[in-house]
Amino acid sequence: MRKHVGVLLVVLLGAAFLLGQKQVAPKADAAKIREHVKYLSSDLLEGRGTGQKGGDDAADYIAGQFKSYGLKPAGENGTYFQDVPMVGIKTQPETTFNFVPKDGQSVALKLFDDFVTSNGTQVPSVDIDAPIVFVGYGITAPEYQWDDYKGYDLKGKVALLFVNEPISEDPKFFKGKALTYYGRWTYKFEETARRGAVATLIIHRTDLASYGWEVVRNSWGGEASRLKLDGTPKLEAASWIQLDVAKKLAAMGGQDLDKLFQQAQSREFRPIELPVRLKAHVVSSVRPFSSRNVLAMAEGSDAKGRNAEAVLYTAHYDHFGIDKSKPGGNNIYHGAIDNGTGCGILLEMARLWAGSKPAPPRSILFAAVTAEEQGLLGSEYLGKHAAALPVRPILDLNYDALAPLGIPEEVEVSGAERTTFYPAVEKIAKEFGLAIKPDAHQEAGHYYRSDHFSLSRVGIPSFSISEGLKFKGHDLAWGDAQAKDYVDNRYHKPADMFREDWDFAGLAKMVEFGYALGGAAAVAPEPVRWLPGDEFEKAGGK
Ligand SMILES: [Zn+2]
Secondary structure, eight states, X not given: OHHHHHHHHHHHHHXXXXXXXHHHOOOOOHHHHHHHHHHHTSGXXXXXXXXXXXXXXXXXXXXXXXXXXXXXXXXXXXXSEEEEEEEEEEEOTTOXXXXXXXXXXXXXXXXXXXXEEEXXXXXXXXXXXXXXXXXXXXXXXXXXXXXXXXXXOOTTOEEEEESSOOOOOOTXXXXXXXXXXXXXXXXXXXXXXXXXXXXXXXXXXXXXXTSOHHHHHHHTTSOEEEEOOOSOOOOSEEEEEOHHHHHHHHHHTTOOHHHHHHHTTSTTOOOEEEEEEEEEEEEEEEEEEEEEEEEEEEOOSOTTTGGGEEEEEEEEOOBOEEOTTSOTTSOEEOOIIIIIIHHHHHHHHHHHHHTOSSOOSSEEEEEEESOSTTTSHHHHHHHHTGGGSXXXXXXXXXXXXXXXXXXXXXXXXXXXXXXXXXXXXXXXHHHTTOEEOOOTTGGGTGGGGSTHHHHHTTTOOEEEOEEOSOBTTSOXXXXXXXXXXXXXXXXXXXXXXXXXXOBTHHHHHHHHHHHHHHHHHHHOSSOOOBOTTOXXXXXXXX
């Protein structure tokens, strides 16, 4: 009986909170968002590079804002900061790869033309001499009854595999056309390393990767940042090889690459050991440094337990910094949209929640994360250390690169439909006059390319909030043209700069929408969960 009274009370309080919310739903201030974006993308902050002064200055600015709103520090040792230990790694030109067949001539590969590689074990020099095994797609996915390994022991071997996942139109099998995490190259390196491989060679096929060899070559040429080793298994040579090189390798092993690809489509596939060894010498420069996530919170009002849980808002503050190899004047990657806008939204969200009285039962946590552009590293660290946070996140709402183009009439919340929270999202979107826009390019796997994914993979229901393409006073074609112009001319270029003619009213609306979502999750009796059977449902169990 008492229990029922308690439940009733909670429901009433929840309803009262919601009603109270409705009456005093705070207004986001577009001018404040504009100010943050303008400052963070100015030359002063030097493109907010990870491991560079500008990135550190951005973190200090965000912490200062959090403090000025009266939010509590939620970082380490009573500060707003969580230290993220990292290393910068660059593969050196002395690095060599040779394919050595059991009989016949060995073949030497050319770095960057034929292969790219990175030593994940973070040591300056390593030698590899190990047999090469074709493992199909290299996937183990019990929920699709798929296992490319069939008990095969990869320990001490070199895995050769295709990027992407088995071809499917069936939504129940690897989500049909949509790319699941199993298809991403990051998964391939992680899974083979878990299985004890020393090296992995991903076969680059432009159609499967959805980008050309030039993209691989460019993005693997410079110094890459990684989280400092933390016990997660790593490969000594995480590599891509060019398609023609893979064909040659298959032929050296008495196989035909196209036939291997066909065999990889079958559930019955078994690993095929090639009579060819990889002899490699991998030389790397290794530079330790540290970066910071910025964390703050507003404490929940439910002293009986729900205040130990939190709705988390995230946005990455880093961008590419200064490229010193380019001439001055045009070498700062300003990152105004990517992700000055997300930071502006996060800060305005934090200001609203700091002033919200009464506080909702659950706490509200804010994290401006570092090193997203280096491979979601700051959020990965945050997710891996979620247990050390003062409150336990039950939902992450992420903001990454929203265009200040006026009032949106659509919203993208891809991933929300995979959680128990979706009915609330649908209801609130409707109240805001926002049509939910489905992911137009599921095969590109966008869900796995922003910070919310780092939280998903440790079991926390997470998604990004973004505008669609339809803006008030414009047709879809206009929005489409704006998006295309951004991708073609400014995305990840110095030209991603602040513009005085931008209209921030839409970003204020995105704050209010996210505030309403967070409010609903913060008062709900039960935490948000992944739907049964989702690929992340059991991820939080460990
Ligand atoms: Zn970016």
